[in-house]
Amino acid sequence: MKRKQVRSVLLTVVLVLIMTSTGFAVPVPYTDIDNNPHEDAILEMSRLGILAGVGNNQFAPYGELNRAAAAKVAGYLLGYTEADALAAAETESIFTDIEGTPHAWAQGWINLMAQEEILKGVGNNLYAPGDALQMVHWVTILTRIMQHEQEGMAWPEDYNDKANSLGLDRGLNYMGTNTMNRSEMARMTTTAIYKVERPDGKKIIDIVSFAQEPLDEWHVAEQDEPLIYNNANISLKLSNAIVPSGGGQTITITVTATHGDSKLPAANTSIGFFVAAGQNDRTGQLSATEAITDVNGVASVTYTTLVADDNIMLHFKAGIYTDGDWIDKGVEAMASNTAALISGRIINPFNGKSASNVKLGLSPTNNPQSYNPISVDEDGYFSSPVTAGSYGINIELNAAGSLPYAGIFKGSHFMILNNEGDIRISIQNQNFIAGNSYTIASELGVITGTTNRPSGSDVYILRTSDQFTQIAQIGSNGRFMITLPPGTYDIYDNVGTVLKGNIVIQKGTVTDVGTF
Template sequence: MKQRILSALLSAAVCLGIIGAAGLAFQTRAASFSDVTDADTAEAVAVLSSLGIVSGYSDGGYHPDDPLTRAQFCVLAVLAEGHGDQVQSSAYRTLFSDVSASHWAAAYVNLAQSEGLISGYGNGRFGPDDAVTVGQAVTIVLRLMGYTDEDVGPLWPEDYMQKAATLGLTEGISAGSGDALTRGEAARLLYAMLQSDTADGQAYIARLAASTVEDAALLSNDAEAADGTLHTALVYAGERGLTWYEQAETLPDTLVNRRGTLLLDEQGRVTGFLPGDDTVRTLTLAEADASGVTDESGNTYSLSSSTTLILDEEATTYGSAWYELEGRKTVTLYYSAAGSVDLVTASDSTAYEGVALTGYYEAVSPNAANPDSITLLGLTLEVDEDALDSLTQFQVGDRLTVVLNGSGQVVYACTPSERTAQMVGLVTAGGEECSVELFNGLTVSGERTSSSSVSVGDLVRVTASGMGTISLSRITSNSLSGSLNVAARTLGSVPLAANVVLYDRVGQSAAVQVELEDIRTGTVASSDITYAGTNAAGEVDVIVLDDVTGNAYTYGILRTGTQTEGSGEMQVTNRTVAVENGSGTTQDYLTGTQVRTGTVGGVAATSDGKTAGVVLLEEVEGVARSAFSGEDTVVLEGVQVPVSEDVQVYNTDSETWVTLAQAKAYADTFTVCYSGTLGEDAVVRVVLTE
């Protein structure tokens, strides 16, 4: 075969009945077809289309229910055996009285007859325009696979139909042997043949390639290779690692994220892809940790630390890079024949998609005419090639706005008059040189202007005031009004973005990131929302709550004391409180709250060593081990209460902090301490053995 030439492509049009069919034009390579709704048929058509065996119509359809003629199926058979480049040698001959040398399919019919794939009616006629029956098509396919009458049996078509069924060739085809074969059924039949071995035990698909790559995961059909070659197929194949292949024709999108056999021509270009039977699952990612991933429906998938992980076209292991899955929309799990996940891939990062920054052009490398990276607001940002046209209009010292892609690269630049970014975040470092963690996930820094008076933990708006300098202004009110409806995912009448980020804090304490499910009430009053911001689409993409979830406190056993400052008449003694838990004991925080030492509670602290809030936990004594449902919930006074992921557990006998599992193995009953109100927003924070 092994190269498809123009005649083979033209023959694909012929086999579809397009030549001579008024009003329909040849469509070379459709990645998918709007009228193929059955998943198995769609996959068959996609694979055969990528190999140039079938094609669709100019109306975007494949017409799966249309019947095929005997001449059309001859064309399919010749292409499916890889002999499309041999038809010219069979042209200009007349082997059947009704297939003259000028007949559009003569070369294919003649070649099929000379190879023993077909025969006529016995009266010198072939019947090119007669509908091909299922039995006739099955017979041709078995002959393509190398089976003879001696292998199959003397009765036709019964023995051939039985043999095809045994080999799995007719799976999904319910029509009888004498019924007309449809285009959809033809695709199913030929696809099953490609997936099978020949009569002599060789993989049929090997006939259609100069070489193959087995167990190849097709990660992209439009990748940029390491050497800059565009529109390549990116493939991961075990010990071969990641490889970029040029494509003779772009593989269909529907085959991306499948694992199977890659077909190559003599030049090493991809000519097709045959998916295998491996299970592949693509999940919308909700959470990832060292043990595995969780999808948006709450289903968890355990992953070994040694599992191969592909991120941003680089191979690593899950255990060494699982945390980099944050900000990615989907992950794809590839299962081995044994049923375990042996490969994980992830979509490109979306963490910074559409993020805009306005600041001064502080530095560039190597130069402004051909920038690889630029610096503004103390951030060094890589430059995507898409940004070059807009970015090269600016020079160091200019004020500009840049827009980032999901990976944090600059993809566009404009003047602040065209667009000015609203930059809001929390102060993470004070002093003359200060830093602010923006709610878009980036941390900007610079010399603070003298007019800015802020403390660590303050919610601020950032403005670039000059080269290397920033101005910070406190935000004391929320610009959006209305309550947060958790179930409806709205703030007032404004919808929440799919990737909305929430923080909770107590007064001026450090903010902690929380999830919507951490909010145990149906609504949050506007008075409990410190700040809410929107993205370019007008959706709420960041919310700062004021002591709503209880997650901003550090929980454990409170240890109290005093701290004396000054001397003589100026001497002042203040109360202090610290928290002891499984992580150790915190520093002593100054507090105006009177607390008895040994009390179980929580503390939220400010950056200057003071308490922003102190809470005492409610206690339920004598809780039996059986009241716990694993480590997720516990029944308290008839109410099922969630257990915090960060629950602190104390063995009162050994006076040590342990895990909940260890405590349940040690004791029969417990004192369970919770924040909030039973039946409303209660969460278990501390457990003590009895």
């Protein structure tokens, strides 16, 4: 173990001169930390030789801190060296899940930290080296390193209290259950090195030698409170909409927050996250339930699937506070080896614009009472996994202000429910095969016309390309009106007589065929 030696006056003077002119004795040219609020801590951890980049001049500031990496950093803070870790790696392994894994490089560090009782296993002689650390986990490790752990401390409550009382949460938006990223770890660790005294009054910089001499002063800026923006909005996307079944799969949920008509990045604002598997709350499987956006307005958390999630729709939601209220957006995923992917867009069929109050759901044809909701964004787009099978597709929307005629109109797949413009549309049953992707024909147009046929009777509207047929019911004033997918159609009566032919329907357009 290497301990700090007495510095000569000459060395101190030289270091001060170097740091005055350059800021750091050994600059580290990371290209991915500009505007990161913890940039200074990242550079200092690298200068001291505690943290290194991940290659290609990248630091990966938002990458997770896992238990293998935590063991190495903790070892450095206790004064251990690479030579110590290599020697410890030659001893009998304390845990059975290190050797032969991508984390075997940390074997010695893990042995050392287990012997020091700084890091402990997860049971059954396992260490779980790849598991991510929450903020409170790293606080616990630092509390032990700095000898502030006391017998009988309750976890996590007392350790969260230590984060505050020792000042380890300074400069951070601290939430104990949030997964700690590499930049946040750099911030908390530099605070521990420079600012926190052990019970004997010494700091880490007083007893441990690092690759470079510590700075004479270290300032920890307080983290700004999260901002609240007017006219804010968010978009939500997933790293994978479909992952293999069996549990243990990771899905990254990324939110981009904007504000104002120009959709500028909403930086340093709070995003809340929620997830359910069917009707079951799965929020506990998230790496964090809240995250703060970066300078680009982006925040991410991860979800780890359970075996119990298999073949159940996972509903992810994210929310942002704006204009005195929370707004949220949703998206779906599924852990399944037998899922298909559907996507499309829903528009107001009367004018082609984005519709309001849109709801989309799937009902299995063998269980039509079941309803699986699908999230639709503000522009009408949707994308979702679905278990292979046959489904009816149901759409609800409001088209107030765009209806060309008042009244209640009905058809085999369409209904205007009231004069307020509430509409219900059913799309012909479709069969989805596992592994395939499908674009749903949900961008529709409208056909209307009047006929002298009796009220309540029907006309049959056939697409000429494939004989796809929908029925329109004649209203009290002789008018009919329904939605149709784009194409060319003929209108028939109930005995097969063509009443009107060669009618072209375009999406987002009302085609009035007149009186016949």
